[in-house]
Amino acid sequence: MELAFDHIVHFAHRSPVEAAQTFQQKGYHAAAGGRHAAWGTWNSLSYFGLSYVEFLAVEVEETARQSDNPLIRQLIGEHSRGEGFGQIALRTQQMDQWADKLRERGLQVTGPVAGSRTREDGVVIRWRMLFLHDPAGSHVPPFLIEWQQPDAERAADLTDRGLIAPHPNGAQTLRAVGYATADLQAAVSQWQRWFGWQSSEAYTDEQLGARCCTFAVPGGDIVLCQPLGAGMAEEALRNRGEGPFFVRVTGTGTDGADVLFGGAYLRSAE
Numbered sequence: 001m002e003l004a005f006d007h008i009v010h011f012a013h014r015s016p017v018e019a020a021q022t023f024q025q026k027g028y029h030a031a032a033g034g035r036h037a038a039w040g041t042w043n044s045l046s047y048f049g050l051s052y053v054e055f056l057a058v059e060v061e062e063t064a065r066q067s068d069n070p071l072i073r074q075l076i077g078e079h080s081r082g083e084g085f086g087q088i089a090l091r092t093q094q095m096d097q098w099a100d101k102l103r104e105r106g107l108q109v110t111g112p113v114a115g116s117r118t119r120e121d122g123v124v125i126r127w128r129m130l131f132l133h134d135p136a137g138s139h140v141p142p143f144l145i146e147w148q149q150p151d152a153e154r155a156a157d158l159t160d161r162g163l164i165a166p167h168p169n170g171a172q173t174l175r176a177v178g179y180a181t182a183d184l185q186a187a188v189s190q191w192q193r194w195f196g197w198q199s200s201e202a203y204t205d206e207q208l209g210a211r212c213c214t215f216a217v218p219g220g221d222i223v224l225c226q227p228l229g230a231g232m233a234e235e236a237l238r239n240r241g242e243g244p245f246f247v248r249v250t251g252t253g254t255d256g257a258d259v260l261f262g263g264a265y266l267r268s269a270e
Helices: 016-025 061-066 070-077 095-104 151-160 184-195 232-240
Strands: 004-011 031-036 041-048 051-058 084-091 108-119 124-133 143-147 171-180 203-205 210-215 221-227 243-251 256-260 263-269
Touching (some): 016 031, 061 070, 095 108, 171 210, 184 221, 221 232
Parallel strands (some): 084 143, 243 263
Antiparallel strands (some): 004 084, 031 108, 171 243
């Protein structure tokens, strides 16, 4: 059964419009997403092919606080930590089979949960989500998403509507997302148990100040990083705990790094 990286959720304490405008000032193409009326949230989006960044914020606090959606509960529950990356989603067309398999592997499964979003043009987009909890581990597992539309149809629609479009700073591909962890080997074992993946050998990333292992995933690799001392990974672990802390993009532009709303966006030339 296949999984691909779908998107990373960046929790914002500002309007998604403001988040998108700030991202645009850094040379990224970004656009308004829409509203999740049942959850009291709204978003903006930046696409790299079908992989994308979602800036998610509370619009109607009373509605959001009453939501039983685990992602919205996480958004509300982590407010005191400040802005930053909250979660990633993995895409599948075999949601029900994955639900059975993950239960067999000891995870607690919520869903599939139906989701929808009303676009600015009034069209309703629909999907299903599967939320996971691992009683035996410290990491919060990604959630799974299954879109109503096939990938090729979604890509064509997003391109026609101008959401998938060139980034002025030359970024083209979302290459990886990184997680800070206190125990690299324990985290690698945990992710292997969840999804059956094999990681790379451990290596040192000087830019992150961490010892890392990578899982090769279509649409965007998953990198687990244990700090070696003061640096980007150590700061993320100290400020927000174990979880995602960077996005790496590649393309034709120059190398660089932008820290926005508690998350790091790292750029490099291919």
